[in-house]
Amino acid sequence: MTWRRIRILLVATVILWPSLLSCSGAFAQQSKIGNLTGQAKRGKELYGRYCVGCHGPRGDGEGENAAYVDPKPRDFTMGLFKCRSTPSGSIPLDSDLFDTVGRGVDTTGMPRWFPLTPQERADLVAYVKTFSGRFVEEKPDKPVDIASETPVTPESIQRGSEVYQSLKCSECHGEKGRGDGPSVSSLRDSKENPIVPYDFTIGTRFKCGESDRDLYRIFMTGLDGTPMPSYVNWVTPAQAWDLVHYLRTLQADYGEKSKTADHKGLIARR
Amino acid sequence: MGIFIKNRRAIFGLVLCLAAVSCAGRAAAQSDYTTITVGDAGTISGTVRWAGPIPKIPRLPITKNAEVCNPDGEKTRDLERLLVDADGGVANTVVYLKNITQGKAMDLPEARQHLDQKSCRYIPHILLVAQGADLQVKSSDAILHTVHMAGAVSNNIPFPFQNQYIPIAMRRSGVVDLKCNAGHVWMNAEALVVKNPYYAVTDDHGFFKLTDVPPGEYEIEAWHEGWRIASEQKVLDVGSQVEVSRPVYSAPVTWAKKVVVRKGQTSDVQFSISEN
Numbered sequence: 001m002t003w004r005r006i007r008i009l010l011v012a013t014v015i016l017w018p019s020l021l022s023c024s025g026a027f028a029q030q031s032k033i034g035n036l037t038g039q040a041k042r043g044k045e046l047y048g049r050y051c052v053g054c055h056g057p058r059g060d061g062e063g064e065n066a067a068y069v070d071p072k073p074r075d076f077t078m079g080l081f082k083c084r085s086t087p088s089g090s091i092p093l094d095s096d097l098f099d100t101v102g103r104g105v106d107t108t109g110m111p112r113w114f115p116l117t118p119q120e121r122a123d124l125v126a127y128v129k130t131f132s133g134r135f136v137e138e139k140p141d142k143p144v145d146i147a148s149e150t151p152v153t154p155e156s157i158q159r160g161s162e163v164y165q166s167l168k169c170s171e172c173h174g175e176k177g178r179g180d181g182p183s184v185s186s187l188r189d190s191k192e193n194p195i196v197p198y199d200f201t202i203g204t205r206f207k208c209g210e211s212d213r214d215l216y217r218i219f220m221t222g223l224d225g226t227p228m229p230s231y232v233n234w235v236t237p238a239q240a241w242d243l244v245h246y247l248r249t250l251q252a253d254y255g256e257k258s259k260t261a262d263h264k265g266l267i268a269r270r
Numbered sequence: 271m272g273i274f275i276k277n278r279r280a281i282f283g284l285v286l287c288l289a290a291v292s293c294a295g296r297a298a299a300q301s302d303y304t305t306i307t308v309g310d311a312g313t314i315s316g317t318v319r320w321a322g323p324i325p326k327i328p329r330l331p332i333t334k335n336a337e338v339c340n341p342d343g344e345k346t347r348d349l350e351r352l353l354v355d356a357d358g359g360v361a362n363t364v365v366y367l368k369n370i371t372q373g374k375a376m377d378l379p380e381a382r383q384h385l386d387q388k389s390c391r392y393i394p395h396i397l398l399v400a401q402g403a404d405l406q407v408k409s410s411d412a413i414l415h416t417v418h419m420a421g422a423v424s425n426n427i428p429f430p431f432q433n434q435y436i437p438i439a440m441r442r443s444g445v446v447d448l449k450c451n452a453g454h455v456w457m458n459a460e461a462l463v464v465k466n467p468y469y470a471v472t473d474d475h476g477f478f479k480l481t482d483v484p485p486g487e488y489e490i491e492a493w494h495e496g497w498r499i500a501s502e503q504k505v506l507d508v509g510s511q512v513e514v515s516r517p518v519y520s521a522p523v524t525w526a527k528k529v530v531v532r533k534g535q536t537s538d539v540q541f542s543i544s545e546n
Contacts, residue, residue: 079424080424088424088425088426088427089419089423089424089425089426089438089439137442138441138442166430166431167428167430168413168414168428168430168452171414171452171453172451172452182334182453183334183451183452183453185505185506185512185513185514186334186451186452186453186454186455186505186514186516187451188503188516190420190424192501192503192516192518194503194505222426224424224426227416227418227426227451228426229416229418229426229427229428229451230426230427230428231428233427233436234428234430234431
């Protein structure tokens with residue numbers, strides 16, 4: 001091969017490389033979480049060992065264990081994810097999926113995949129993204145802002161109680177946050193399976209984390225694929241913190257909260 | 271060696287071609303409609319009529335917030351999935367040109383881009399929004415509603431307060447199903463997110479009209495959301511002992527025809543739709 005041909009080949013490669021990548025959806029084969037780059041190829045092997053039993057070989061949530069799991073495993077082909085930092089309707093950030101794998105989803109069959117290394121979890125995220133075309137066609141929206149927490153005071157808790165009433169949270173979560181509101185029997189997930197609202201009295205962990213910031217994020221972004229909507233249009237940051245402070249008082253072990261609240265992140269990203 | 275180099279060249283060439291075709295296809299898909307100044311345009315009008323016996327669509331009991339949802343004292347609510355007038359005209363059918371690539375600028379009816387939740391009913395029942403535009407949504411009811419969208423656009427926004435518009439960005443084209451998760455299981459609507467303005471929703475008498483159509487031959491299609499209930503899942507609320515069924519609707523149905531549009535003339539298209 002002459003130098004001329006090599007030059008032409010190099011120039012053509014440089015010019016076409018971005019097109020080749022974007023047109024083939026090659027970016028969707030990777031995940032980026034901080035300094036970690038996950039590869040779908042490696043993630044596929046891990047998925048076949050750890051995830052396929054529930055989420056199925058096609059990622060549609062129809063694994064052999066799915067019949068025995070309630071709520072049903074996530075169908076990755078829909079591209080809808082509960083735990084996101086992004087607004088309702090947006091695909092999640094890679095780091096959101098990474099955090100979910102490490103944290104698990106409390107009150108569901110999804111365990112904390114803490115025994116896997118961060119690199120392995122990043123690889124799994126890259127592979128999970130290949131099940132939905134949304135990760136090729138769309139970009140995630142900017143994450144919802146989380147304002148600095150306001151002081152926890154009796155007044156803040158009282159105001160939070162009023163926010164809970166005015167936003168009509170009790171329609172699903174009930175007057176006392178027990179998940180027994182009047183709409184419960186009409187609730188279905190995105191695959192038309194019956195789904196129950198969260199019962200705040202059962203523990204300190206929520207589906208998408210356990211810190212105050214996690215709780216703030218949950219009702220601001222909503223949990224896509226479930227009936228839980230996004231309240232970001234309806235509350236100010238101060239009201240959102242008031243609501244967090246009130247929701248904490250519904251928990252059976254309220255008071256122990258301060259010992260555990262800031263442990264989030266250490267678990268997911270360790 | 272000579273053969274090797276030849277093959278390598280061929281492979282390189284093939285890769286270039288594939289990349290070009292793939293990217294060109296994608297680019298075409300992203301910009302498959304061009305706005306032009308439409309002179310010498312024609313009009314298409316017609317009706318969509320029901321043929322044969324009209325199927326009986328079940329009504330759902332109003333099981334929640336009767337004071338707001340049931341102002342007329344009816345105990346049940348029509349699902350609005352199939353509306354046929356005395357002359358057989360079918361309302362809420364979307365008629366559109368399937369293969370149009372250029373024409374007028376977006377001018378979808380304003381009323382189809384605003385959604386109200388009133389007496390636990392979506393008004394209007396069929397929405398038409400340009401891809402990339404916002405659907406403006408409000409609630410006239412002093413109770414909680416949620417607008418849970420699934421399909422081409424997914425979104426889940428609550429409406430705890432009255433009369434405040436919230437814009438919802440409709441980014442992807444296609445069909446979007448709407449439902450309420452606040453216990454009003456009968457509430458349903460469909461939004462079509464579209465790439466060109468040649469869409470019309472039939473009125474109460476099944477009438478439609480597409481204006482400013484560049485002359486030419488087109489495929490015209492009538493789209494109906496589907497009127498059957500495909501399945502129902504009943505859940506008993508142990509506390510209140512109220513059993514609630516949530517309907518899952520059958521898939522949309524379409525009927526296609528050819529139409530020729532001539533300068534300054536109105537082309538008549540009649541659709542006859544039926545159970546089979």
